[in-house]
Amino acid sequence: MTDATDIKLKQQSGLGEFWYYFTRSKGAVIGLFVFALVVLIAIFAPLISPHMPDVQNQSMILQPPAWMNGGNGAFLLGTDAVGRDILSRLIYGSRFSLFIGVVVVAIAVASGVIIGLIAGYVGGWLDAAIMRVMDVILAFPSLLLALVLVAILGPGLMNAMIAIALVDLPHFVRLTRAAVMTEKNKDYVVGSRVAGAGWARLMFITILPNCLAPLIVQATLAFSAAILDAAALGFLGMGAQPPTPEWGTMLAEAREFIQRAWWVVTFPGLAILITVLAINLMGDGLRDALDPKLKRS
Amino acid sequence: MFSFILRRLGLLIPTFIGVTFVAFLFIRLLPGDPIIAMAGERGVTPQRYQELVQQFGFDKPMLLQYFDYLRGVLHGDLGTSITTKRPVLAEFRNLFPATLELSICAIILAVALGIPAGVIAAVKRGSWVDQALMGTALVGYSMPIFWWGLLLIIFFSGYLGWTPVSGRISLMYFFPPVTGFMLIDSVISGQKGAFLSAASHLILPSIVLATIPLAVIARQTRSAMLEVLGEDYVRTARSKGLAPFRVIGIHALRNALIPVVTTIGLQIGVLMAGAILTETIFSWPGVGKWMVDAVFKRDYPVVQGGLLLIAGIIMIVNLLVDVAYGFINPRVRK
Numbered sequence: 001m002t003d004a005t006d007i008k009l010k011q012q013s014g015l016g017e018f019w020y021y022f023t024r025s026k027g028a029v030i031g032l033f034v035f036a037l038v039v040l041i042a043i044f045a046p047l048i049s050p051h052m053p054d055v056q057n058q059s060m061i062l063q064p065p066a067w068m069n070g071g072n073g074a075f076l077l078g079t080d081a082v083g084r085d086i087l088s089r090l091i092y093g094s095r096f097s098l099f100i101g102v103v104v105v106a107i108a109v110a111s112g113v114i115i116g117l118i119a120g121y122v123g124g125w126l127d128a129a130i131m132r133v134m135d136v137i138l139a140f141p142s143l144l145l146a147l148v149l150v151a152i153l154g155p156g157l158m159n160a161m162i163a164i165a166l167v168d169l170p171h172f173v174r175l176t177r178a179a180v181m182t183e184k185n186k187d188y189v190v191g192s193r194v195a196g197a198g199w200a201r202l203m204f205i206t207i208l209p210n211c212l213a214p215l216i217v218q219a220t221l222a223f224s225a226a227i228l229d230a231a232a233l234g235f236l237g238m239g240a241q242p243p244t245p246e247w248g249t250m251l252a253e254a255r256e257f258i259q260r261a262w263w264v265v266t267f268p269g270l271a272i273l274i275t276v277l278a279i280n281l282m283g284d285g286l287r288d289a290l291d292p293k294l295k296r297s
Numbered sequence: 298m299f300s301f302i303l304r305r306l307g308l309l310i311p312t313f314i315g316v317t318f319v320a321f322l323f324i325r326l327l328p329g330d331p332i333i334a335m336a337g338e339r340g341v342t343p344q345r346y347q348e349l350v351q352q353f354g355f356d357k358p359m360l361l362q363y364f365d366y367l368r369g370v371l372h373g374d375l376g377t378s379i380t381t382k383r384p385v386l387a388e389f390r391n392l393f394p395a396t397l398e399l400s401i402c403a404i405i406l407a408v409a410l411g412i413p414a415g416v417i418a419a420v421k422r423g424s425w426v427d428q429a430l431m432g433t434a435l436v437g438y439s440m441p442i443f444w445w446g447l448l449l450i451i452f453f454s455g456y457l458g459w460t461p462v463s464g465r466i467s468l469m470y471f472f473p474p475v476t477g478f479m480l481i482d483s484v485i486s487g488q489k490g491a492f493l494s495a496a497s498h499l500i501l502p503s504i505v506l507a508t509i510p511l512a513v514i515a516r517q518t519r520s521a522m523l524e525v526l527g528e529d530y531v532r533t534a535r536s537k538g539l540a541p542f543r544v545i546g547i548h549a550l551r552n553a554l555i556p557v558v559t560t561i562g563l564q565i566g567v568l569m570a571g572a573i574l575t576e577t578i579f580s581w582p583g584v585g586k587w588m589v590d591a592v593f594k595r596d597y598p599v600v601q602g603g604l605l606l607i608a609g610i611i612m613i614v615n616l617l618v619d620v621a622y623g624f625i626n627p628r629v630r631k
Contacts, residue, residue: 027432135308136315139608141570144588148604151592152326228441232574235443236589251444258447259455266451269444277439284435 021289028285034278042094050074050085053092053245057083062261078263080254086264089245090271096246097227097275100161104226105219107165112172113215117203119173120180127177134170142167142225143232150238157240160233167229168222175218179211213290220283224276231272247272301623305616312612314367320605321366324353324597331355335379337595352377375602380594385602389584394477395465396576396583400568402499403506408561411511415518415557419526420545431519437512442571446505446578453501460501463580467494502579506571510564517560521553528552555625562618566611 022028041048051074063079064071071078077086119130137145142164149163150156183189184207192206233239234248242253247268254264327334332341332349341349349355354362369375375385418430454462461467465479472486480499483491525531526549534548535541572585580586584603591599 027435132311132315135312136319139312139316139612140319140604141566141573141607141611143570143573144604144607147573147589147592148323148600151600152323152328154328224439228439231441232443235441235574236577238592248441248443251441251447255447258451262451265444265447269441269448272441272444273436273439276441277436280435280439 018289022285025285025288027281028288031278031281031283031285034274035282038094038275038278039098041091042098045091045095049088049091050076051088053084053089054243055084057085059083062257062264064261065263077267078261080250080264081257081261084243086267089250090247090267093245093247093250093268093271094275096157096240096244097230097272100157100164100230101223101226101279103161104165104168104230105223107162108168108172108222109215109219111165112169113176113208115169116173116176117180117208120177121184121199121203121207130173131177134173137167137170140167143229146229146233147236147238150233155238155241157230157244157246160230160239161226164226164229164233168226171218171222172215175214176211179214180207183207183210217283217287217290220279220286224279224283227272227276227279298623302620305619305623309612309616313609316605316608316612317367317370318363320601320608321363323601323604325359325362327597331597335595335597370605375605376598378591378599379596380591380599385599386606388587388599389603389606391477392582392584392587394474395479395581396569396572396585398478398480399499399502399506399575399581399583400565400572402503403568403571404510404561404564406503406507407511407514407564410507411514412518412554412557414511414515416522416545416550416553418515418519419522422523427519430515434512434515437508438516440508440512442505442508443574443578445508446501446575449501449504450578459497461494461498465495465498465582466491467498470494502575502581505578506568506575509567509571510561513564513567514557514560518553518557521556522549525549525553555622558625559618559622562614562621565614569607569611 057079060072060075060079060083062081063075063083065078066073066076068078075085075087077090079085080089115130119127146160146163146167149166150159153159153162180203189202189206192202197206230239231246231248231251234246235252237252240246240249242249250268251265254261254268258265324331324335331353332346332355335349354365357365373386375389377384378388381388414430414434418427421427450462453460466483470483470486470488470491472482472488472491475482475485479495480492483495522545526545531544531549534544539548569585572583573589574585575581576583576586577589584607588600588603588607591597591603
């Protein structure tokens with residue numbers, strides 16, 4: 001790096017520096033762009049969707065995409081087995097996927113950070129007990145545990161989200177705990193304690209902001225994993241229930257037509273892949289921008 | 298080293314107790330009366346209801362029920378399937394080889410492609426080769442594998458007609474299981490074409506199940522190689538004039554593989570989660586499909602037993618990985 005860039009960097013704010021490193025990765029920028037597009041599609045779904053997602057058109061069953069022989073211009077990506085427009089269902093489905101990501105990450109981060117802070121800050125038997133419980137959760141394959149939890153709670157989108165959040169919880173607890181344990185004996189924390197700060201202030205205001213970098217990266221990964229897991233549960237019939245236009249549920253409904261109508265299977269999966277890929281590209285960029293070790297490499 | 302293994306084992310005991318507790322609680326957490334929940338639409342006669350209450354010990358205090366359950370588990374009694382009336386452990390033993398065979402093929406595929414891909418990407422860092430390989434790896438990592446499986450079926454089974462859609466072997470062949478591994482049993486049977494049929498049934502499920510571990514291994518190998526390639530001893534090896542193949546293949550890769558071995562071991566959880574989806578798509582008669590079917594049939598003793606057995610296997614594999622890591626890298630034994 002040249003001296004001039006160095007000086008320029010030093011003058012920038014923390015956010016500016018972060019943005020500089022983030023935009024150095026082309027993939028991250030593409031990921032951010034695609035993700036922003038998905039968010040816009042979700043927000044403006046009623047405006048851009050050509051049809052209503054649940055309107056059945058019995059005379060238009062399993063219509064191929066518009067560019068194929070027998071395709072119909074009114075149904076760009078074709079129709080499903082009950083004549084619903086696939087494009088409209090995908091557009092509305094983006095709302096569910098983003099909603100799932102947001103809710104799962106919010107539940108997992110909020111509870112994971114609090115539990116991790118307590119474990120790392122208090123230590124002793126409470127820490128040991130919390131970590132053993134997390135070990136137990138981690139001993140099960142995530143999808144299996146989520147599947148079993150949904151079997152207990154009952155199939156449905158909300159229960160699937162709670163189950164996935166619970167399965168994600170240990171990652172946030174472990175990360176927060178590890179970060180808190182490195183930070184809690186540093187001078188600025190000790191100084192704050194000597195100055196009379198209470199435990200809540202020490203935990204949430206003094207220590208937590210300094211542990212955020214790995215948590216942000218993990219939250220991004222959890223966001224994409226939540227979309228995949230919820231789609232998998234939907235595919236297995238344990239997530240969102242038909243006729244919800246959730247992408248995984250759409251795939252489950254489409255399974256029996258794979259041999260004669262490839263489009264009902266291809267497009268929902270492609271939507272999942274593109275969204276998850278965009279978020280993972282962003283996650284890689286965030287990790288590079290937030291991890292000081294990698295910045296120098 | 299011995300004390301290191303003992304310490305690891307010591308950590309495993311509370312986790313094992315926790316896992317048994319989760320499996321124990323599972324049936325008792327079902328909303329409403331667990332026996333009515335298990336019976337579902339099938340219904341249950343008052344006499345059968347009483348039998349089941351006694352079988353599960355629901356009439357005893359909770360703590361006593363748990364100790365009874367734990368004693369049963371330690372004696373290999375994991376309950377009886379409601380639908381087949383056979384012991385859960387016996388069913389698991391019958392089906393596990395199918396999952397193991399599929400998982401072994403998948404992990405071999407993932408390692409055989411993932412490690413070279415990671416090494417090449419690291420050596421050609423920043424080039425288009427690196428970008429293409431790592432781009433592909435990220436696509437694999439982001440792949441909804443249940444969809445990937447359906448796409449492969451559409452193309453290879455439907456369009457090209459190259460591979461079968463489901464099952465482990467063509468119905469033309471029948472032979473009693475010896476090892477439980479279809480590839481080996483088909484050879485033992487001596488029936489002409491049986492091995493090829495078993496192998497062709499394995500191809501697509503293995504590719505699907507290998508996808509995510511392959512991507513993870515390739516990414517991990519690349520970053521481990523990059524770290525090692527910057528080390529002094531690699532520079533020394535290069536400056537001695539050793540051939541690039543020797544420097545990368547022997548000096549760098551051997552050290553870079555240490556964290557990769559751990560990553561490979563940790564893929565067991567990913568494989569088991571993947572097996573649930575892969576086996577469902579390909580109607581592969583393994584424990585993943587067994588568990589999904591049990592959830593749908595409300596065969597809760599199977600779900601409970603399967604949960605415990607799968608978690609147990611993952612815990613043992615993780616312990617072995619830890620111990621192997623301790624052998625390779627003495628620093629972690631402290």
